[in-house]
Amino acid sequence: MDTIFALASAPGKAGVAVLRVSGPDAWTSVERLAGKVPPARTTSLRTLKDEAGIFLDQAMIIVFEEGASFTGERIAEFHLHGSISVVNAVLSFLSKLPSYRMAQPGEFTRRALDNGQLDLTQVEALSDLIDAETEAQRKQAIQVLTGALSDKVIDWRAKLVRAAALLEATIDFVDEDVPYDVSDEVVSLLSSVKADLETEHSGVDAAERIRSGFEVAIVGPPNAGKSTLLNYLAGREAAITSDVAGTTRDVIEVRMDILGLAVTFLDTAGLRETSDVVEQIGVKRAKDRAAAADLRIHLARNEEELLLPVQKDDIVLIPKQDHGHPKGVSGHSGFGVSVLLDNVKSVLSGRVANAGLASRARHRENLGHSISYIGRALTELSDENFQADLVSEDIRVAIRYLETLVGKINVEDLLDEIFSSFCIGK
Structure with missing residues (x-):
């Protein structure tokens, strides 16, 4: 070598x-x-x-x-x-x-x-730690890098191996009296692992958002003060501001650290009907990005200006209010911005409260497959005439998906993609 x-x-x-x-x-x-x-x-x-x-x-x-x-x-x-x-x-x-x-x-x-010094989840975590911009991202990456997710997989795998071994022991006694009924212990082991996997699976979306960051779209009609508000949040002239409607044609992004979370604020084109072909493209992009965002800040003087549906947790504010109004905000004077940021913090913090350690689509897929096969095994066990060899095979498949999660098998096609993001000295 x-x-x-x-x-x-x-x-x-x-x-x-x-x-x-x-x-x-x-x-x-x-x-x-x-x-x-x-x-x-x-x-x-x-x-x-x-x-x-x-x-x-x-x-x-x-x-x-x-x-x-x-x-x-x-x-x-x-x-x-x-x-x-x-x-x-x-x-x-x-x-x-x-x-x-x-x-x-x-x-x-x-x-x-x-050489077995790291498993695949730790390699991914090392990449995440190198790229970490916020405290939440650092903490998440450190947890996985130091083996927190790997330790969970080891525990789950040990329980599944025990369950499979108990079932396979009954196969050896097929023509004799089985020493004792293993079904209850097997069901208990499988149910415990399945519950843990479901909890981890349900937290993948939140963990992924910590890792990759949230998107918050500022939406509203032309001249609602969206670009001015974005500039105030950024502390610089990130977007061109003008009294001319349709000035913003593309989505402008500003990345910030909000309470340790990576948040990208999006300044979108003013939403209106227009005959300008270029502006039409900007409006469509604005609607698409706003729909895909994790949260939307609607700037509207009245209900008629709410040109996008207000979704759960969305924030609706009256723009260009320099004082007084409890739902007002101004990117010019900064009035209401601190309240707005507190609301954004509250919403996003609530969404990451149940974040797990698994944080990638690959993790979600492997956890989901393992849950599915354990569920099949439990369904088969509920039949008093279950076939132990078939149940055992489902458990073994569930184990293989967990082994794939940490990179023990079937991951060669992932490695080039993962390591291509590393610097030469790492």
Whole structure:
């Protein structure tokens, strides 16, 4: 196997640059650059020189043993001065070593998966942690990365294996008296797992929203102050404002952190009938994005201006109110904006209250299939003449879907897509 290397910190000038090497010959790089390899997991200050004895840098070096590193392989880390020329000089030296090559995007993490240091849910969580912008996203990613979802799957799988084993024991006694009736214990195990899976499945949508963020659409007729309100929320001129109706033609987005949640506010085109072809496209886009949004803020002076249905939790406000009105708001003066944000926080916080650890469509699908097969097994068990081998097979299928969830089987087609989003040094 090749030994791979890459810059693990951000490229460009920095106080410190971290260069990571992983593979069977990783410690060779330390020997060639700095001489004797330091004790594992201790920090050592060394002078780095190339083979001609030319000084490259003074760096901190840490090595990790096989089985006790992020990738599960031998690792060497060089903490260099964050000079572009220093980093390039060391990278150039490593590229000339036999069996060494530059790492591909996500290859360090791929090796961690292959070597059993992480499962697939933890790999996804690591990607989410790198991309996290808010406190809620960080907390969610850390939970899964540290094995919270994996631990649940291990527990569910153990119970299902126990249930299948009990049933298969009865098959062995098919021509004899079964030592005891296992049905009650099997039903209890399956019911317990099914209830847990259903709870986790029901929280996927909320968890997915924490991970990817909410969308809140600002909708209303032309000149209702939508763009002005968006600019006030953004604290900058994100959208062009004008008294001319139809100024906003496309959907303008501003991403914000609301109570630790990632929220994208959408400024949409004014809703009205128009003969302008371009504006018609903008109106259609506005309606489509507003319908797909998690929440809508309707700016309307009266009921006739509510050109979209008001859905549950939607917020209806009277625009361009600089004082006094309890349902008024102004993007010009900021009147009512704090109340509006409190309402948005309240609605969205309520929606993530039941968030689980599973947060992706893939998770939802595997949990759903496992629930379905456990449900089939329970239905079959309700018949006193059930066939133990058929029930056991349904349980085994449910187990396979859980194993797929954590990446034990049938996930090769997912890996290229997952690791393509990683940076080279990860």
